[in-house]
Amino acid sequence: MQEGRVHLKEKQFISIIKNLLKSEYIGDDCAYVKDLGIVVSQDSLVEGVHFLLECITPFQLGYKSVMVNLSDIASSGAEPKYLTVSLSLPDNVDADFIKEFYSGMKYACGNGIKIIGGDITGADKIFISVCAIGKTQGRNISSRKNAQIGQKVIVSGVHGSSSAGLKLLKEKKTEPQCLIKSHLEPKAQIEFGKNIGINVSGKYSMMDSSDGLMETLSTIAYESGVLLNIDFDKIPYDKEIERFENWHDLVLFGGEDYQIIATVPLEYQGGIEIGKVEKGSGVDLSISGQIIHYSKSDVDKKIFNHFKV
Amino acid sequence: MQEGRVHLKEKQFISIIKNLLKSEYIGDDCAYVKDLGIVVSQDSLVEGVHFLLECITPFQLGYKSVMVNLSDIASSGAEPKYLTVSLSLPDNVDADFIKEFYSGMKYACGNGIKIIGGDITGADKIFISVCAIGKTQGRNISSRKNAQIGQKVIVSGVHGSSSAGLKLLKEKKTEPQCLIKSHLEPKAQIEFGKNIGINVSGKYSMMDSSDGLMETLSTIAYESGVLLNIDFDKIPYDKEIERFENWHDLVLFGGEDYQIIATVPLEYQGGIEIGKVEKGSGVDLSISGQIIHYSKSDVDKKIFNHFKV
Numbered sequence: 001m002q003e004g005r006v007h008l009k010e011k012q013f014i015s016i017i018k019n020l021l022k023s024e025y026i027g028d029d030c031a032y033v034k035d036l037g038i039v040v041s042q043d044s045l046v047e048g049v050h051f052l053l054e055c056i057t058p059f060q061l062g063y064k065s066v067m068v069n070l071s072d073i074a075s076s077g078a079e080p081k082y083l084t085v086s087l088s089l090p091d092n093v094d095a096d097f098i099k100e101f102y103s104g105m106k107y108a109c110g111n112g113i114k115i116i117g118g119d120i121t122g123a124d125k126i127f128i129s130v131c132a133i134g135k136t137q138g139r140n141i142s143s144r145k146n147a148q149i150g151q152k153v154i155v156s157g158v159h160g161s162s163s164a165g166l167k168l169l170k171e172k173k174t175e176p177q178c179l180i181k182s183h184l185e186p187k188a189q190i191e192f193g194k195n196i197g198i199n200v201s202g203k204y205s206m207m208d209s210s211d212g213l214m215e216t217l218s219t220i221a222y223e224s225g226v227l228l229n230i231d232f233d234k235i236p237y238d239k240e241i242e243r244f245e246n247w248h249d250l251v252l253f254g255g256e257d258y259q260i261i262a263t264v265p266l267e268y269q270g271g272i273e274i275g276k277v278e279k280g281s282g283v284d285l286s287i288s289g290q291i292i293h294y295s296k297s298d299v300d301k302k303i304f305n306h307f308k309v
Numbered sequence: 310m311q312e313g314r315v316h317l318k319e320k321q322f323i324s325i326i327k328n329l330l331k332s333e334y335i336g337d338d339c340a341y342v343k344d345l346g347i348v349v350s351q352d353s354l355v356e357g358v359h360f361l362l363e364c365i366t367p368f369q370l371g372y373k374s375v376m377v378n379l380s381d382i383a384s385s386g387a388e389p390k391y392l393t394v395s396l397s398l399p400d401n402v403d404a405d406f407i408k409e410f411y412s413g414m415k416y417a418c419g420n421g422i423k424i425i426g427g428d429i430t431g432a433d434k435i436f437i438s439v440c441a442i443g444k445t446q447g448r449n450i451s452s453r454k455n456a457q458i459g460q461k462v463i464v465s466g467v468h469g470s471s472s473a474g475l476k477l478l479k480e481k482k483t484e485p486q487c488l489i490k491s492h493l494e495p496k497a498q499i500e501f502g503k504n505i506g507i508n509v510s511g512k513y514s515m516m517d518s519s520d521g522l523m524e525t526l527s528t529i530a531y532e533s534g535v536l537l538n539i540d541f542d543k544i545p546y547d548k549e550i551e552r553f554e555n556w557h558d559l560v561l562f563g564g565e566d567y568q569i570i571a572t573v574p575l576e577y578q579g580g581i582e583i584g585k586v587e588k589g590s591g592v593d594l595s596i597s598g599q600i601i602h603y604s605k606s607d608v609d610k611k612i613f614n615h616f617k618v
Contacts, residue, residue, distance in 0.1 A: 010429045010430070010431075012404065013398075013404070013407045013429050014429060016404055016407050016408060016411070017407065017411050020408065020411050020412065020415065021411065021415060021424055023423060023424060023425060025423065025424075025425035025426060026424075026425065026426055028426075030426070031391070031393065031425035031426035033391055033425065033442075036345065036346065036347055036390070036391075036442070036444065037345065038345055038347070038442075040391065040393055040425060040426060040440070040442065041393070041426065042393040042394070042395045042426060042427045042428060042438070042440050043395065043428050044395045044397055044428060044430050044436070044438065046397050046430055046431065046432045046436070048432075048433065049397070049430060049431045049432055050430070081345075082340070082342055082345075082349065084340065084349055084350070084351040084440060085351070086351045086352065086353045086395075086438040086440075088353055088355050088358070088436060089322075095321065095322070095325055098322045098325050098326065099325060099329065102325070102326050102329050102330065103329065106329065106330060114332060114334065115330055115332060115334075115335075116332060116334035116335065116340035116342065116349060117334060117335055117339070117340035117349060117350065117351060118351045119351060119352050119353060120319045120322050120323060121319070121353050121355055121358060121359070122319075122355065122358045123355045123357075123358055123434075123436070124357065124433070124434060125432075125433060125434075127353070127355070127397060127432070127436045127438070129351070129353065129395040129436075129438035131349070131351050131393060131395075131440035133342075133345070133347075133349065133442075135345065
């Protein structure tokens with residue numbers, strides 16, 4: 001729902017919090033707690049902001065709440081292991097909803113990940129907050145600050161499908177199903193993250209594209225102090241989205257695909273290469289025979305204006 | 310705010326979730342993850358359910374959000390170490406609120422505990438969900454299932470003050486300040502939990518009294534399959550609450566004092582003894598020359614009827 005989730009105000013608040021806490025942990029999607037050998041991430045889904053009950057089943061909502069958080073852990077390079085779930089529910093939520101919701105969560109967890117706790121309280125609307133814990137043993141943990149000049153930029157899969165699916169849902173359309181499914185049932189790229197976390201040595205950056213591909217690239221470039229040179233033609237997307245007038249924007253700025261973006265050494269096998277890490281700042285995008293330069297603030301402005309709710 | 314927080318419906322939902330997940334972790338306030346050497350707890354505070362902005366300052370709200378969660382970790386016997394914070398905020402929340410709120414959080418954390426991450430999203434009302442992580446190294450971790458016949462029941466401090474303070478706030482009174490402060494600025498009993506976690510060997514039970522003294526005693530008795538024999542005259546309370554007509558009920562059933570209740574070997578030094586663990590079930594309360602027996606369902610019904618919102 002909340003395509004404009006990268007609100008400037010939220011960024012301002014995060015900056016205030018960073019200044020106040022002076023915490024070395026805050027910055028990445030996951031906090032890396034070395035002394036305990038874990039990474040920790042917490043994300044919330046709010047009714048009316050991130051989802052509408054008429055567009056998503058309780059099973060899908062449970063499933064997505066888990067996947068969104070597993071995606072953060074996967075993109076740290078760690079092994080997702082445990083979740084706690086905080087649910088705030090209006091009075092009209094019944095036992096059937098709870099059964100379906102937790103069945104969706106359980107399905108998303110598969111065999112390797114366990115829900116170990118949380119709480120349930122009342123509220124006017126549904127609030128879901130999931131905390132995910134990953135194990136770092138045997139893994140090389142990523143940071144958005146760690147892109148190295150000379151590395152290649154790789155992605156785990158298609159971009160634009162989720163926001164195309166959201167557009168269809170908003171227009172009350174039911175086809176193409178594959179796009180709608182991308183929005184309602186995203187899949188955290190756990191194996192992709194695992195391969196990198198185990199096999200890449202040395203510094204590298206990795207993030208999921210929850211806030212959109214460009215936002216992710218721009219963040220890595222800014223935090224690492226590098227330029228990312230990206231070729232639009234190499235970015236994978238589902239041909240079905242070409243039916244949308246602004247499909248380039250869906251690929252570049254649409255959120256919630258939960259793919260992984262990483263900068264890794266050239267010799268790393270795996271992923272789809274979309275560009276290179278170079279000296280400079282921001283993102284250079286080769287598209288339709290042109291090179292468009294995006295600074296951090298260009299991307300922030302574009303997202304704010306384009307997806308303003 | 311939510312004195313009726315122990316809703317029967319929430320208990321029913323938790324029972325559904327336990328059955329569905331068949332998780333060995335769910336049950337205590339903290340999940341004990343042995344392979345990582347941590348305990349994890351997550352609790353939420355919802356505007357209009359757990360607090361009203363006209364009754365609590367942003368500083369106090371931040372402080373309380375942390376203390377509520379540290380209290381869970383302390384009552385496991387583990388060492389509170391790290392927090393993540395998920396905030397959902399309406400548009401009218403400004404930078405000053407964030408500064409005050411996080412200053413309150415930081416103050417509650419002191420030097421030993423760090424806020425390491427979380428997220429900020431939009432919402433109609435303020436929703437705060439905190440996940441707390443504690444380290445179990447060198448600690449003997451409690452379980453509500455572990456009360457042993459022959460142990461004594463001890464508490465860390467006074468009960469009834471917080472709910473008395475809430476009553477005063479609801480009546481827009483400002484005195485006695487000490488009671489109001491008990492509600493707005495509770496203090497997690499970290500040292501009390503630490504002493505037990507370090508010094509008690511063998512099985513013991515420990516919980517905080519967030520849901521009220523009787524509810525806590527009743528839960529320990531039920532989960533451990535024992536009778537707790539409690540002497541009302543030994544329960545510490547602030548004499549100021551005797552001004553309330555139903556002050557016995559405030560002591561027994563009022564919530565949010567965030568004291569610790571534990572069953573420990575007789576030789577343990579520390580805490581205020583209020584009773585004994587015996588063979589049987591439920592709670593026998595000696596009060597005003599009578600012995601009243603409370604079964605688990607007696608306590609549930611009493612809380613539900615008495616504090617129904």
